[in-house]
Amino acid sequence: MRILIVHNLLWAHYKSSVFQALQRLADQQPDVTVHVLQIARNERSRAGLETVTDTHTPTYLYSYELLFDRFLEDVSLRERAVALFQRAKAFRPDVINLTGYYDPAQLLLLLWAKANGIRVVMQNESTAADHQRGGLKESFKRWVFSQCDGFFCFGNQSAEYLNGLGVAPEKILLRKNAVDNHALRTAYEQALTTRSEQQTALGLRPNNFIFVGRLIEFKNLPALLSAFAEALAQSANAADWGLLLLGDGAEKDALTKQIAALGLTDIVQILPGRPWFLVPDILALSNVLVLPSRSEPWGLVVNEAMACGLPVIVSDRCGCVPDLVRDGQNGFIFSPDQPALLTRLLLRFMNNEVNAEQMGQSGRQTIAPYAPEAVAQEMLDGFMKITA
Known part of the structure; x- marks a missing residue:
């Protein structure tokens, strides 16, 4: 099984600790390969929180590629889409884990995966309470989620939000969020x-x-x-x-x-x-x-x-x-x-x-x-x- 994970920010240390743990599990399985595509190094609003490399900085070891060594806001839709398609085609995944429904480049990758028989797991952070919900946007998300094979959620509120949009409970594969x-x-x-x-x-x-x-x-x-x-x-x-x-x-x-x-x-x-x-x-x-x-x-x-x-x-x-x-x-x-x-x-x-x-x-x-x-x-x- 070849697992390709698309993630927005290399800065997101809490995800890096999980990716390292996943890499260690994969290394124990001869037929499992994991690779992470980090789209950008950071986003502007978190620029001051970037890790300063010194002897006290924790490091995480896993297979990844940083696609653009700059802020996420400075990476165009075309750049993201081209880079993701090129890497995905070269990696030949059996399953792709996408960061979320809000990036058009990742939605295009979702459609490509469905056309090629590749399974898709969508990450979801949203809950019903964190924003006003309703209208065309929720209808669009309902359609997007219907195209996915499984979901990794940030807790039970996130999972319940997906259930309310028609996602079957058995498609919720994870209800946790972790730090190191x-x-x-x-x-x-x-x-x-x-x-x-x-x-x-x-x-x-x-x-x-x-x-x-x-x-x-x-x-x-x-x-x-x-x-x-x-x-x-x-x-x-x-x-x-x-x-x-x-x-x-x-x-x-x-x-x-x-x-x-x-x-x-x-x-x-x-x-x-x-x-x-x-x-x-x-x-x-x-x-x-x-x-x-x-x-x-x-x-x-x-x-x-x-x-x-x-x-x-x-x-x-x-x-x-x-x-x-x-x-x-x-x-x-x-x-x-x-x-x-x-x-x-x-x-x-x-x-x-x-x-x-x-x-x-x-x-x-x-x-x-x-x-x-x-x-x-x-x-x-x-x-x-x-x-x-």
């Missing part, structure tokens, strides 16, 4: 050894809530700042707690102004985004991850936080919630339409009303099956199922 749990945990534990010193150097408080991600509108960060300010006003332990926003984005200036207006300049810090393998260094300075998004297909930072043993507070609009977050066990769930609830959840940690350490341990247990090795095995099983 081991690498993250190792980096986190190393960073913990200097937690106090680093907090002092950065002027941080001994306990911190943390958000990790792009500073953009749908992340709902103004609501988080307001809820945190309200929690500070109500907690007797306010002097021990701070808030970190780790990331860059279009909303940074507006958030900085809001922080000043709320009188939080010395309590809330915005730290610049960094490569994924350096994020545990900041998680180690924190106690609880907060992801308040109004829309989020999954939310990989929840995987990362759980791998490091942090409890989480996550909006119910995030696709990972039904799969990962056990309310009251490894974290809490709230609606972004109820900011007062977010304040109460922040207060539960600030007032020591919950066992944060026990929650973190529960999170590590929850995330263990969402390791790259487990996801890769389910992918391989799926490829075998549809090509049998």
Whole structure:
């Protein structure tokens, strides 16, 4: 069986860890070959998060080709289509795994595969809740999905969305999303050894809530700042707690102004985004991850936080919630339409009303099956199922 995977960005480290695990499985099977076509190195919105090569950078070994060593936005439709067709014809796959339905070049490759008896697995990140749904676009997606033989989904909400568009349940071959749990945990534990010193150097408080991600509108960060300010006003332990926003984005200036207006300049810090393998260094300075998004297909930072043993507070609009977050066990769930609830959840940690350490341990247990090795095995099983 010859497996060809089309993927958008070489930058997507979480996928690279899965591809490496899949490569190792394929190497144990004499009749299985895997090759990945990475269309571009990165996209502009994530340029600052590119991996800087040094002795601490994790590397992933698998068979791949980078088609265009530039930003995805700078690669034309014609360039993508020509390159994908040339490589696919040369590789002669039995099954092709496509990134998604939104790239016309990949849709053309889908039609070519169907005409040549090649099986197609489509990756789907979307859920019914992450955007307004309906109209011609949904009808078009229904037709596209009807042409596919199987699907790899980011969790149960993603799978349910496909079921609603007419995809049979037996065509859902995977319902998971993974990060490199081991690498993250190792980096986190190393960073913990200097937690106090680093907090002092950065002027941080001994306990911190943390958000990790792009500073953009749908992340709902103004609501988080307001809820945190309200929690500070109500907690007797306010002097021990701070808030970190780790990331860059279009909303940074507006958030900085809001922080000043709320009188939080010395309590809330915005730290610049960094490569994924350096994020545990900041998680180690924190106690609880907060992801308040109004829309989020999954939310990989929840995987990362759980791998490091942090409890989480996550909006119910995030696709990972039904799969990962056990309310009251490894974290809490709230609606972004109820900011007062977010304040109460922040207060539960600030007032020591919950066992944060026990929650973190529960999170590590929850995330263990969402390791790259487990996801890769389910992918391989799926490829075998549809090509049998």
